[in-house]
Amino acid sequence: MRPAGRSNNQVRPVTLTRTPRSNYTKHAEGSVLVEFGDTKVLCTASIEEGVPRFLKGQGQGWITAEYGMLPRSTHTRNAREAAKGKQGGRTMEIQRLIARALRAAVDLKALGEFTITLDCDVLQADGGTRTASITGACVALADALQKLVENGKLKTNPMKGMVAAVSVGIVNGEAVCDLEYVEVHQFAITTELCRRDRHERSDDRRRAYH
Template structure:
């Protein structure tokens, strides 16, 4: 039995609340169990210097964790004057994931930054951030279409992410902190609704894991992201109907 009492292939309870950041062009507060991440998409009608005059847009992300998002208080990175390597790695992952499903040419010379701030952390913060960031991005792009800035939605599909791991109970989906901290191996899967793989980050904590074990994790990831895609789509549909 998992510490949470969930079946091996069960996600934690997931919800996505839109419009939480009132001033952002698109926002989503995603909850996956005890993990809560606020994702806010901001639009700028300019692009970074390396893209000027090239007729394409840019999507990027920033990631941060509130000091008491974890069990003990963490230091604000702004107070240190620099971001940690972990923070930089995660925000680059989020940005790559969003760009993988965005038609940057169709976006034109527009930049969208999605800020992902962890309010409460209980494992899987980067996965929750990617899943919520897509919703925030989609809402921001829909606003650009409604305003007449864009003729059509420059999205190629959906992207979501979920963690899986090898524990004493075997292969399990969507690790919380208790499982993540003791897992023999864990992996983050960033997948698209069309079946594509954007990125897989997998690590054995002690002994190497086998290809069969990896395939078991991959099957769980497909199961989990299928449900996340459904929740994303239902969230967008609910906003559209309102």
Template sequence: MERIEVPRADGRAVDEMRKVTLTRDVMKHALGSCLVEFGDTRVLCAATVEEGLPAWRRASHAGWVTAEYAMLPASTNRRTRRETGSRKGRSMEIERLIGRSLRAVVNLKALGEHTVTVDCDVLQADGGTRTASVTGAWVALHDALMAWVEAGKIARLPLIGQVAAVSVGVVDGACLLDLDYAEDSRAEVDMNVVATDTGEMVELQGTGERITFDRARLGTLLDLGDAGIRKLIALQNEVTAFQE
């Protein structure tokens, strides 16, 4: 498929990600924490580990990894109401995505009868909050599990790989990597790719918002997503030394 170039507000090429930063150990009381930044999108991820399992999980004799996600009130240009009474469907969908993504790279038997919760709170939203959350949540999870090993709670690190996520889409006819809010809000095709360090996909969320798309265009989007995931995996390695 012919590559279409379009001007992007920040001057990036169509296959270029925003600046991504992963800052560890940003919370004193969390076993693992990470401030993840995809451009102007900032998400605080904090992982805690508790002994025991939810009642429905106890018969498995295997651990559990779950997540919670929320947008703070001032994270967007209009105040977002706190989800105190009823949860928003979008928030529940995203936190389930984060949980599924993390469980894909954890040996739950090796984790033992422990529950890991990763809280992802959006401090500032400019597109890609769910993909940033997955990417930063893995770092927080890694550090929390390392702390659990060092405390003698489990014998070895139960991580079997890495997972990261990135958005791709079609905007003004061009296939783009890592959409910011302005691009995402007018995207003709919107897609999120979640994959492991071995290139296997955990989840693919793709929608033709304004146009349909064929397999050739899907292939172009997946190639962009794959390249973005590789960069994120490398950055995770850089800050955690997971594969050294």
């Protein structure tokens, strides 16, 4: 029996909190609080004019991502990575995954020379933080891009489609989706699936545990 009696193909309740005009936070161009059950992630999208040096003069934009967990988002306190002086390998992997998934949803040429940074901060972790981050960051990104259109900086919205993600794993020999924390320690293989609303897979990552 899975937590909360869920069937193997049943996801937890998903909630996205924001309004198109005020977002979830005051200052970011796009922001949303995403909840996958008890997992809660604050996702913001920030717009800057200009692009990284390797893209200058190419007439296209860039989307990057940063990911972090609050010290007490987990059962026991974890020190901030900033206090350690460097990011862990897991953090860097997740940041790259989020950025790749969301770049696949945007026409970077149509974006022009703007850089959008997606910040995903885990407030509470109960499994699926990276898939929740991708899903929430997509909504924050869509709102930020729409503001560029409304402010006259872009003629059309470069968003090609929305992206959502869910985890899939093997627990006790059975395939299940949207794993909670208590299930994460039981799986043999897990995959994060990211899909555009046009039914195109934008990215997936597989990890094997022995």
